[in-house]
Amino acid sequence: MRALAKLSSEPGLTLVERPVPEPGPGEILVRVEAVSICGTDLHIWNWDTWAQGRVRPPIVTGHEFSGVVEAVGPGVKRPQVGDHVSLESHIVCHTCPACRTGNYHVCLNTQILGVDRDGGFAEYVVVPAENAWVNPRELPFEVAAILEPFGNAVHTVYAGSGVSGKSVLITGAGPIGLMAAMVARASGAGPILISDPNPYRLAFAKPYADRLINPREEDVLAVVREVTGSGVEVLLEFSGNEAAIHQGLQALIPGGEARILGIPSDPIRFDLAGELVMRGVTAYGIAGRRLWQTWMQGTALVYSGRVDLRPLITHRFPMSRYQEAFALLASGQGVKVILDPRA
Numbered sequence: 001m002r003a004l005a006k007l008s009s010e011p012g013l014t015l016v017e018r019p020v021p022e023p024g025p026g027e028i029l030v031r032v033e034a035v036s037i038c039g040t041d042l043h044i045w046n047w048d049t050w051a052q053g054r055v056r057p058p059i060v061t062g063h064e065f066s067g068v069v070e071a072v073g074p075g076v077k078r079p080q081v082g083d084h085v086s087l088e089s090h091i092v093c094h095t096c097p098a099c100r101t102g103n104y105h106v107c108l109n110t111q112i113l114g115v116d117r118d119g120g121f122a123e124y125v126v127v128p129a130e131n132a133w134v135n136p137r138e139l140p141f142e143v144a145a146i147l148e149p150f151g152n153a154v155h156t157v158y159a160g161s162g163v164s165g166k167s168v169l170i171t172g173a174g175p176i177g178l179m180a181a182m183v184a185r186a187s188g189a190g191p192i193l194i195s196d197p198n199p200y201r202l203a204f205a206k207p208y209a210d211r212l213i214n215p216r217e218e219d220v221l222a223v224v225r226e227v228t229g230s231g232v233e234v235l236l237e238f239s240g241n242e243a244a245i246h247q248g249l250q251a252l253i254p255g256g257e258a259r260i261l262g263i264p265s266d267p268i269r270f271d272l273a274g275e276l277v278m279r280g281v282t283a284y285g286i287a288g289r290r291l292w293q294t295w296m297q298g299t300a301l302v303y304s305g306r307v308d309l310r311p312l313i314t315h316r317f318p319m320s321r322y323q324e325a326f327a328l329l330a331s332g333q334g335v336k337v338i339l340d341p342r343a
């Protein structure tokens with residue numbers, strides 16, 4: 001089979017031939033139908049400091065994918081051969097203190113598909129059966145492939161006191177920020193303000209936002225005050241950008257909630273007393289997806305049509321043209337880019 005792998009400690013990925021893997025006890029073999037490229041895959045491609053510290057080549061990359069169960073290993077009752085599945089990318093240990101208190105999403109021993117073990121940029125992949133989420137057969141595979149990052153958005157929007165009836169600032173209109181805007185809109189938030197310096201991406205937010213803000217052209221705080229009077233009740237942070245994080249915290253009304261999913265590339269400094277403590281702000285760090293509450297909440301939105309993820313799928317490529325696909329995503333002129341592993 002064909003697979004896209006990181007073969008050695010240097011930038012880039014390589015298309016390789018590998019034997020089709022066999023599922024062991026508790027595992028399934030998935031025939032991959034669609035896989036999308038994530039920002040994390042770009043980090044692995046670029047071989048940045050994070051990737052060098054985490055990824056051990058050789059490894060097949062890719063963690064946002066969907067497909068059909070081709071075979072099941074000994075002891076597997078669910079899913080069954082022929083089921084259409086999306087994959088939770090975090091493999092958890094079930095024994096650490098986080099797992100034992102139901103906080104699987106922050107398992108101390110998390111292994112990530114395509115980061116710590118072979119992932120979905122391949123025609124076939126073996127995964128633990130418990131990581132499969134079975135979808136209705138009519139759900140398009142490319143939509144099923146992006147339920148994983150969608151879960152990041154759902155987890156952020158529904159953390160804390162949610163967003164229903166609340167004013168919201170979303171910083172970062174990348175794929176996950178845009179998905180969060182869709183969820184916030186579908187969940188009765190308002191007004192919804194969204195900031196991003198990239199006009200291409202900001203334009204995708206238009207149907208879900210009451211006000212778009214380009215921080216290169218406008219003062220984010222001034223716009224927030226103009227629209228809301230005194231500030232937003234909820235900050236949803238998806239940029240990982242230091243300036244955006246400061247703007248977001250300062251845009252909150254006293255007593256507001258910050259939910260932060262974005263990951264800065266370096267540690268950042270902020271005014272703990274002025275931006276958080278003395279303003280009574282509650283901050284939530286958001287990691288991954290809650291297992292399996294987030295998948296239940298997210299698929300309820302998608303299956304019912306209350307959230308339509310299809311407009312975010314901007315490009316499709318055969319996996320053989322992966323270099324073009326990665327370059328396009330890196331240019332910021334795409335949102336979700338899908339690869340077909342068999343083409």
Ligand code: NAD
Nearest residue numbers: 172173174175176195196238239240241244262263287288
């Ligand atoms: P992305 O990099 O595609 O999107 C980030 C967006 O932020 C871009 O569109 C960029 O133009 C925008 N941005 C940059 N500077 C900004 C500023 N000053 N103000 C507003 N927007 C600004 O990323 P993504 O795939 O959508 O992921 C969002 C973030 O979440 C990333 O930081 C990613 O690393 C992180 N992430 C975290 C988890 C987790 O479990 N916590 C999981 C997945 C991704």
Ligand code: ZN
Nearest residue numbers: 038040064149
């Ligand atoms: Zn991802």
Ligand code: ZN
Nearest residue numbers: 093096099107
């Ligand atoms: Zn654990």
